Every structure is written in structure tokens, then in C-alpha cells.
Amino acid sequence: MSPSSPRRDADAWPITLAWLIIAFVCYALPQHVLAALPPSANGEPVLRIQGSNTIGAHLLPELVKGLLLDQGYKDIGSEAGKVDNEQRVHGRDAQGREVSVTIAAHGSSTGFAALKDGTADIAAASRPIKDAEAAGLSASGNLRSAKAEQVIGIDGLAIIVNRDNPLGELTTDQLARVFAGEVTTWEALGGRGGAIHLYARDDNSGTFDTFKELVLASHGKPLAASAQRFESSDKLSAQVTADPQAIGFVGLSSVLKAKPLAIADGESLAMLPATTSIATEDYPLSRRLFLYVKPTQHNAWVDALVQFVQSDRGQALVSTNGFVGQRVQAVRLQPKAGMPTDYQALARDAQRLSVNFRFHEGSATLDNKAQRDVERLVGYLQQHGKMNGQAVLVGFGDAKQDPQRAVLLSKLRAMAVRRELAKEGVMFRSIEGMGAALPVAANDDDDGRTKNRRVEVWVY
DSSP: OOTTOTTOGGGHHHHHHHHHHHHHHHHHSOOOOGGGSOOOSTTOOSEEEEEOHHHHTTHHHHHHHHHHHHTTOEEEEEEEOSSTTEEEEEEEOTTOOEEEEEEEOSOHHHHHHHHHHTSOSEEEESSOOOHHHHHHTGGGOOTTSTTTEEEEEEEEOEEEEOTTOOOOEEEHHHHHHHHTTSOOBSGGGTOOSSBOEEEEEOTTOHHHHHHIIIIIGGGTOOOOTTOEEESOHHHHHHHHHHOTTEEEEEOGGGOTTSEEOEEEOTTSOOBOOOHHHHHTTOSTTEEEEEEEOOTTOOOHHHHHHHHHHHSHHHHHHHHHTTSBOOOOOEEOOOOOTTSOHHHHHHHHHOEEEEEEEOBOTTSSSBOHHHHHHHHHHHHHHHHTTOOEEEEEEEEEOOOOSSHHHHHHHHHHHHHHHHHHHHTTTOEEEEEEEOTTOSOSSOSSSHHHHHHHSEEEEEEO
């Protein structure tokens, strides 16, 4: 699937195929006990989801439909709500009783507000919960716990231009100056087209929060007042497609007919928002997609949706709706000049897996996604007969004054991952530390350093 057009009509067949596979699996296997998931009472929805437009516009409705299909419901469909960017998904059980789920996709911050005031059961967010939001919801438990914070997929924040724009790549520093209004013409970037027209998501958007954090704030820049703002990523993308002088930012699934640019951050190589670089979160503007639930609440439908989304069937739907699922896959990379010698040898003889382990900030503890990735990795190694000495862990870190210290710390991170996997019976061929080599982000802020502190997995 091309990153520039993840939902083109010509590519619709993978979605159809995924639904056929899911339907076969659901009906070939015994159905779940539906009594645990009650139908709607008095016309009220069994689930109310609010938040991210990136997730809620297309992906969440498909995931809810997948859950209903998985639970044996029939006549599954959806309809637009009375307000833009809202919809209702519904189905009927074997007794003809209706179940419905409402989805309001007005931006990540609205999801946390609705979770707090009780008008939503799940908050969808295209960025992590903020300190103030977590504090406001603290009476409902720790919203940063592994139970509350569910990473459902990975997205790449795509920087898009009109397809007639000859420019191919930008740095995050150039992006920041463009969206701050300091660089105002395409000629100043080595391109052509005259004045630059800026398009941005609105202030409620997790997409804007991510762009602000990874691009604007990290370079000390504000968004220019001249930028046109959009609640919908698809509408922003359509406007960029129609405007030869435009530049904007959207989630990967909303690139549509626009052209994505390759992006570099600090000393990293310029990368397009491609599936592999997003899956490993190496792409400089990669981001995680979240569902947040109150850890103290007891709602069978909430639990069922979370379980379905994390299953292979749910992750298949994440992948076929323009995002990157978290199922582990092997990818062969080409050795390149500038890679450490040992890393080039790995690239020649082994395959890299589409998972990177990262840690809580300032900690040697695996973050919430990494904890679940341990299970996914063990499943992959078992399925492919690689549990006994055929895998390699490679640690990386941020730059230190003493390069040898950077190497040591990177190897200690790899050893921390090995300890977790050894509990599941995994034996490794070797444990390597590459220090500050091959950075994927700039090292001059906490977010960049956190991205660079990572552990890769390779298999022979």
C-alpha cells in the first residue's frame, strides 16, 4: 500500500479481503457467549466513544463493526449523526435486539473531557494523555497504567503538498520555520510556486498537538496566524490536493491524493512515512494511537472492544484502514554506508522485525506498548521456530560525552529487554549495544532522546 494513497479505490481489495477473512474466522469458530455483552436498553448506546478525528473518522467505526461481527451480530451498519464527524454503528443479535455504539470525532482533547464528565466510556486519542488530563481523571485511577492506556496502532504524521510540487524532503527545522510563517515562499526551500499556503488541524486535534510538540515546540516556534484550520483531516487533505501552493499535515490514512514529503530530524536520514519505518517508530513524525479507559470502570463492552482491537483480527483492520498494525513481521534491509560494521553484517545476513522496544521516560522499565509487544514477539518467535538462539537484540541510545558510556547504556537497555523475554523461554544469539549510532531523532530534547533509546530485534 503506497503511503501517499492508503485508501484509493484501486487499493480497496485488501479491505474486502480482510473482512472476508474475519468473517470466515468468526463464523468457522464457536461464537462468544452473548449474554456477557447486553444489547442496548431503551435505545441507549452500549458504548460511547469520543475523541480523535484521526481515529474516529474511519478506523473506529470499522473496529466496532469488527467487534459486532466477532460477537455474532447481524445487519451491521452505520449512519451519520446529526452533527458533522459523528456517527452511530449498530447491529442486531439472533433475537433481533439492537445494539448501538456512538462515535464523536471532534479531537483528542474532547475525548478526555467527555471521559471526565461521564459522557464517554472510551477516549480516543492520537497523542498521549497530558499531565493535566491525567490529574483531572485521577479519581478514576491511573490513566497512564497498562490497563487504562491502550496503544491500538501506529500512525505517521504525513507532511503533504500538492502532487505538482517538485519538493521531495524537508527537515523538521525547515518545517517549523515554514509553519511559523518565517519561510513564506517555495523558492526559499529550493522549490517553485510562489507564496506558501499553510493548512493545519484545529486546537482540539491530537494531530495538531503532535505536530506542535514534534515540530513547532521542539524548535521554539508558534503556528502562524495565517494558517487555515480544519477539524477534519480528510478535508484538509482535499484542500491541499486542490491548491498547488499548499502544505499541510495529516495522519497517514488521510494522505489520500496529496503527496507526502520525506522528513529528517537532527542527524537522522530523511524518511517517507512508510509502513516499516512507522511500525518501528523510526520515522521522525511517527506517533501512537490510543484508546483510554477508566481502569476502575466495569463495562463488558469496553473490555470486549479493547480485547478485539489488540487481537490479530483487530490489528488487521488497523492495517487495512490506512494505519500500521502491531503484528510482528520480518523485513530485510539493505546494508548502507554509514551503518556500523556489525550492523551492516546484520543487514546482510538477518532480518529486522517490525518492533522496537522503548522505555518509560527516565526509566529502564518497558513502556506500556513494549510490555504488550513482549507477548507479540514471543508469539512470532514460537510460530517461526526461532525461540532458541536465532534472535539478536540491538540497543541504541542518545549521545553522551563519553561514547563508551553510550555503548554501555545501549547494551544495558538490550539486556533489560532480554530479561523480560527470558521469562518466556527466549534464548538469544547475541546482545549488542550500538551507542548513539543511527539516530532516528534529534538529541536536543527529551522526546528525541526517548526515541533514540530503543532496542531492535533481528532474526536469522
